[in-house]
Amino acid sequence: MNIGKLKLNGPLVLAPMSGVTNLPFRLLCKKYGASLVHSEMTCSEAIVRQNQKSMAMAFSCVEERPLGIQLLGSNPDTLVHSALMLQEIYSPELIDVNLGCPAQAVIKNGFGSALLKKPELIRDIIKQLSDALDIPVTAKIRVLNSRDETLRIAQGIEKAGAAAITVHGRTQKQGYSGKSDLEIIKNIKSILAIPVIANGDIFDEKQAKHVLEYTQCDGLMLGRGAIGNPYIFRRISHYLDNGELLPRMTFGERLEEFFEYAALCRKYDLLTYNDLKLKAQWFLKNRKNIKSVREKINDAKDIDSILGIMGELRADTCIKSG
Ligand SMILES: Cc1cc2nc3c(=O)[nH]c(=O)nc-3n(C[C@H](O)[C@H](O)[C@H](O)COP(=O)(O)O)c2cc1C
Incomplete structure (x- = not known):
């Protein structure tokens, strides 16, 4: 999969996960075959204020590359300012915008999945970031109840200049209940030219293969399946390449x-x-x-x-x- 000018050596991506995807954990996932890893979401406002804890979330080393740093925020100027600061300090290979977090503390500030109600603002954010940065900008969304609205949001993100989009097939309200809707992910893939990364409920090799084949997506993003189990990347990548199930780790x-x-x-x-x-x-x-x-x-x-x-x-x- 290629994300803009960034060439990845496989389809498997480690999800951004708050409190989970610090540098040591990302390194373990990379060791087992994650082609791209993400930092946990980092608040753009805190970066601009030079909050040390937030700055440290994106702390990186060469062995884990390529790295995507995920930003949270709703003000395009602040997002651009913080992305430029992070680009200068850590030189990530891409910046991802969080348009999916359903946590109350996040949506009450108008961040994360709250932005899905403001398609114009989303386009503005992606356009300004894409114009200002010389690395790819990507977006990670949840879906809406309306299929058409979800497709319009995805198209808007592409038109605004995003180099790829990740779709978690659940709505904000669903949290983690129900299942990630593969149908809507497949629909999004069918109308976009940029790479689409499918996300949600990939816990083993067979599900990974099914999601790739069913949605025809370019990549798969794994979250909970990797927690305490970074080896899952090797198992899935081996299965996708050879159709064989590796023994579980002892x-x-x-x-x-x-x-x-x-x-x-x-x-x-x-x-x-x-x-x-x-x-x-x-x-x-x-x-x-x-x-x-x-x-x-x-x-x-x-x-x-x-x-x-x-x-x-x-x-x-x-x-x-x-
Ligand atoms: C502990 C935890 C923290 C998360 N933090 C983030 C985050 O910082 N940014 C984000 O976009 N999604 C976050 N997510 C959502 C995941 O990236 C992913 O979209 C979701 O878990 C669905 O994928 P999965 O079924 O493979 O876990 C988090 C999920 C978990 C379980």
Whole structure:
């Protein structure tokens, strides 16, 4: 898939996810075959104010490239200003505009999916960004109840100069209920010339292949399926290329992934107690008979305790499998 002048080596894209897609996590997804990774949404207003926490969200390194930085906002001037600042500091390969976030705190400010009610403003934002930046500008949308309105929004985004569009086939109201509507994604793909990336509910190889074939989209974006499971990118990419299902990662291998994550956090000075505690639970996802380990992690008082508990589990797992 090519997004403007950016050539990607495959169709699989890591979704922007707040609280999830920091640099260490993006590096793991990249290692397993994500062709493009996204930072978590970053508020344009906060960037312009030089808020350090927001600036750090886009912190990057060469090994993860290509990187898309996702911006949240509704004022075209502020979005352009913040994108130029980020371009100068981090040189991302593209800027993505968040037109889909359904969170109350976001829509009450008129950002994210609230913008879907203002097609003219969307066009203005995409046009001004595309004119001002020398990297591709993309947009990530949710769908509306009306099929025709959704198609008009998508066409407007293309006409305004976007280099690609990602479509999560749920409405703002749906949140995560129901299913991502593949029909509307397919409709959008059929009327646009720019690449369309399908998003929503891709949790395994077969669903990935089905979505690609059914919608005829150029790419697939994975969100929740990658949480605690960056290896999913290798499995899906192998299946799309060879039609074979790779064995699942063993629990021991998943624990190693957790330690690699922790080491990357340390390397890039991003190791925090809250993040590590959450990520430890994610890497233990779906594992039975480890309730006491989960409880110990919940009660852990500091980073070293979390690493210690996970280390004991690693040693135990190693003994049992060896
Ligand atoms: C924890 C979490 C955080 C998210 N943060 C963002 C975000 O920052 N920007 C965005 O556009 N979408 C965000 N999303 C939505 C995802 O990018 C994606 O569109 C959605 O989860 C549907 O894809 P999935 O079914 O593969 O998870 C988030 C989703 C989750 C679960």
